[in-house]
Amino acid sequence: MNSLPVRVRFAPSPTGFLHIGGVRTALFNFLYARQHQGKFLIRIEDTDTERSEQRFTHDIMSSLQWLGMGADEPILYQSKRLPVYQGIAEDLVSKGLAYRCTCTEAEVEAAREQLIKDGKKPMYARTCREKNHAAGDRPYAIRAKFPLSGATSFTDLIRGEISFPNEDLDDFVMIRSNGVPTYNFVVVVDDVEMKISHVIRGDDHINNTPKQIFLYDALRAPKPLFAHLPMILGQDKKKLSKRNGETSTNAYREQGYLPEALLNFLVRLGWSHGDQELFTMEEMIKLFNLESVQVSGAVFNTEKLLWIAGEHMKKADPGRLIRILKQDFSKAFSEVSLSSLDSGYALSLIPHLQPKVKLLSELAGQLDPLLDTGVREVDSSALKWNKDEAQKARIKEAIAGLRTEFQSRISGGAFENLRAAGVDHAGIDSILRAKCDRFGLKLGDLTQPLRLFVTGHPSASIGLFDLLPLMPWNSVSARMDACLKS
RNA sequence: GUCCCCAUCGUCUAGAGGCCUAGGACAUUGCCUUUUCACGGCAGUAACCGGGGUUCGACUCCCCGUGGGGACGCCA
Numbered sequence: 001m002n003s004l005p006v007r008v009r010f011a012p013s014p015t016g017f018l019h020i021g022g023v024r025t026a027l028f029n030f031l032y033a034r035q036h037q038g039k040f041l042i043r044i045e046d047t048d049t050e051r052s053e054q055r056f057t058h059d060i061m062s063s064l065q066w067l068g069m070g071a072d073e074p075i076l077y078q079s080k081r082l083p084v085y086q087g088i089a090e091d092l093v094s095k096g097l098a099y100r101c102t103c104t105e106a107e108v109e110a111a112r113e114q115l116i117k118d119g120k121k122p123m124y125a126r127t128c129r130e131k132n133h134a135a136g137d138r139p140y141a142i143r144a145k146f147p148l149s150g151a152t153s154f155t156d157l158i159r160g161e162i163s164f165p166n167e168d169l170d171d172f173v174m175i176r177s178n179g180v181p182t183y184n185f186v187v188v189v190d191d192v193e194m195k196i197s198h199v200i201r202g203d204d205h206i207n208n209t210p211k212q213i214f215l216y217d218a219l220r221a222p223k224p225l226f227a228h229l230p231m232i233l234g235q236d237k238k239k240l241s242k243r244n245g246e247t248s249t250n251a252y253r254e255q256g257y258l259p260e261a262l263l264n265f266l267v268r269l270g271w272s273h274g275d276q277e278l279f280t281m282e283e284m285i286k287l288f289n290l291e292s293v294q295v296s297g298a299v300f301n302t303e304k305l306l307w308i309a310g311e312h313m314k315k316a317d318p319g320r321l322i323r324i325l326k327q328d329f330s331k332a333f334s335e336v337s338l339s340s341l342d343s344g345y346a347l348s349l350i351p352h353l354q355p356k357v358k359l360l361s362e363l364a365g366q367l368d369p370l371l372d373t374g375v376r377e378v379d380s381s382a383l384k385w386n387k388d389e390a391q392k393a394r395i396k397e398a399i400a401g402l403r404t405e406f407q408s409r410i411s412g413g414a415f416e417n418l419r420a421a422g423v424d425h426a427g428i429d430s431i432l433r434a435k436c437d438r439f440g441l442k443l444g445d446l447t448q449p450l451r452l453f454v455t456g457h458p459s460a461s462i463g464l465f466d467l468l469p470l471m472p473w474n475s476v477s478a479r480m481d482a483c484l485k486s
Numbered sequence: 487g488u489c490c491c492c493a494u495c496g497u498c499u500a501g502a503g504g505c506c507u508a509g510g511a512c513a514u515u516g517c518c519u520u521u522u523c524a525c526g527g528c529a530g531u532a533a534c535c536g537g538g539g540u541u542c543g544a545c546u547c548c549c550c551g552u553g554g555g556g557a558c559g560c561c562a
Contacts, residue, residue, distance in 0.1 A: 013562045048561055105560060112559085121488040122558065141560055159491075168489050168558090176560040183562045207490060207557040230492085230555095237554070265498095268511090272499055275510040294499080296492045297555065304498065304512040310525090356524055432521085447521040459523050 006038025007197045010069075011187070013045040014056035018063040018249040020300070021202065021232045021240055024266040028229060029200045030069045031267070031288040041194055042071040046079045047181055063249045067259045068281070076194065078186050085181035088189055088219070089142045089174050090135070097218040098174060100133035100140040105177075123170045142175040144185075144214060152210035157198075157227035157290045164210045172211055184208055188215040196224050200290075203228040204239070227290050230270045231297040240300055253328065256359030257305070261312040265305040269298040278311055310358035318350035325364055332364035337371035345417075346371055348470050349462065356461035369456035370467065373475055375482040376456025383449055391445070396484055398439040398446060403480045405431060410473050418476070419469035428465040453483035 010026040012018065033040035042064070046052035064070065078085075092098040103124075112122045124143070133140055146169050153163035174185035181189075187208075191199065206228050216223045234244025241247060252262055264279050271294065273279075273287045325332075326341055333341065340346055349370055350363075357363045369376045385392035406418060415421040423431070436443055451464045454476060460467075468476065 011562090015562075045562060051561075101560090103560095108560075116487080119487050123488095143560095162490070164489070170558080173560045178560080180560085182560070187562090202556095203491065204556055205562095208562095228491085233555080235497090239556075268498065270498090275500065277498090277511050298499090299497055301497050301512070307512055314525095355526095429521090443521060451522065461522095461524060464521055 006036035009041040011043040015051040018060045034285045039072040043076040101128040139177040141177045143171040192221040200227045233297045233299045256361030261309040270294045329364040337368045352466045425465045
């Protein structure tokens with residue numbers, strides 16, 4: 001359809017950590033670029049020298065990298081292009097498309113407040129519009145000489161035709177009196193410079209679009225296509241912000257969400273493909289389309305995010321999970337556990353844990369006590385056997401028998417664990433059931449204390465029968481001994 | 487206040503005039519399964535904002551109302 005090469009961009013301002021809404025905007029741009037074999041670019045909008053901070057730029061870039069959305073060309077920093085913007089603005093002044101304004105901020109502010117008081121739309125009074133101030137009349141700001149009549153309209157790829165009466169639009173400031181350009185101006189200058197073909201952004205920018213269209217015309221530059229995405233809302237249905245939800249991408253990473261889970265959740269906020277809920281990155285790239293993007297806002301629903309996280313956890317590669325655990329969750333492990341994270345034992349446990357946990361933090365919490373070699377302190381006060389001393393003695397007798405049987409299978413240390421000795425899940429099952437029959441116990445009588453001591457975790461998720469064959473025999477026997485002594 | 491946008495279960499959504507007795511997913515309720523927790527399986531509760539048109543026929547198209555959101559900065 002459109003033969004123009006697709007070039008899209010994500011243009012965050014480094015005034016805070018990467019916002020989760022920004023991630024979705026970046027994602028939709030990224031998907032669109034990949035699908036059309038186009039370029040996904042990043043531009044740092046740091047013209048607000050007061051609030052922009054380098055650490056936020058670093059945060060944004062590292063978060064995007066974590067999510068797998070890197071730029072296809074060098075990053076453009078607006079703060080490095082200040083003279084360019086000033087030159088272009090002065091040129092527009094000379095062409096009569098903009099003008100110098102010597103009104104002070106205080107004057108403009110006072111006028112605005114008066115208009116609000118009078119119940120009118122707060123707009124600049126255009127005091128300097130026809131004064132033709134010279135370049136020497138410093139300090140001055142440069143304002144757009146916006147047409148007074150007619151209408152400015154554009155066709156949004158998601159919403160269709162949107163039109164604004166020009167009389168409602170302000171002579172907005174392009175260059176501040178300190179020489180620093182403003183957002184609405186630099187956006188257009190840079191989108192032209194970067195040859196952006198599609199501007200895909202949040203719908204809070206719809207009202208900026210007519211101002212920007214004026215600038216494209218003033219610069220005699222071809223206009224890109226616009227697509228305005230619906231907002232992501234908090235539980236209160238208002239624009240998602242720190243007040244009504246967790247907005248920092250880092251927070252989700254720290255909580256243990258897999259990046260692909262976060263992306264999958266975000267892509268479904270405002271976009272759908274029939275009844276499909278789960279998508280891999282490849283599927284998203286293949287199936288994404290702007291036509292199926294929703295027009296109304298979407299509430300950020302943490303429960304569903306968690307469910308999606310669990311689904312992706314099941315599918316993740318075990319080796320990769322270990323790597324992420326080492327990199328991002330090392331604090332969740334004891335020194336010993338951390339050192340055995342690279343072992344075959346650790347890797348063998350992962351598949352048994354994957355269906356049971358949703359977050360990497362949970363995975364770490366489950367794994368840590370299993371990898372520890374010593375005996376983990378556990379609180380056994382809730383065990384049922386505490387209610388009946390005779391029963392407790394009988395259970396311990398059975399467990400002691402079990403230990404002896406396991407020991408003989410291990411052949412005095414010839415095998416590192418029960419699996420190596422030929423005892424698998426089914427083997428554990430039959431051995432335990434046989435013991436229960438012999439001692440007149442129910443399976444649960446035996447497994448409850450055994451599970452607590454062997455896992456070393458008050459609410460271990462892994463199946464005991466899965467764990468027993470895999471855990472190094474040294475650990476199993478030590479923990480069974482601890483159980484017998486309790 | 488002015489301008490712009492929007493409106494299907496609690497939430498994310500399917501629905502492009504008859505396929506709708508409105509489908510799926512999350513959450514929720516009940517049951518089953520079960521070595522704790524969980525997973526899983528089965529079943530259930532739950533929605534087209536209101537009013538006018540257009541049409542043989544509107545969840546779907548148009549208008550009005552109502553409601554919600556966004557924007558009105560020398561922030562981005």
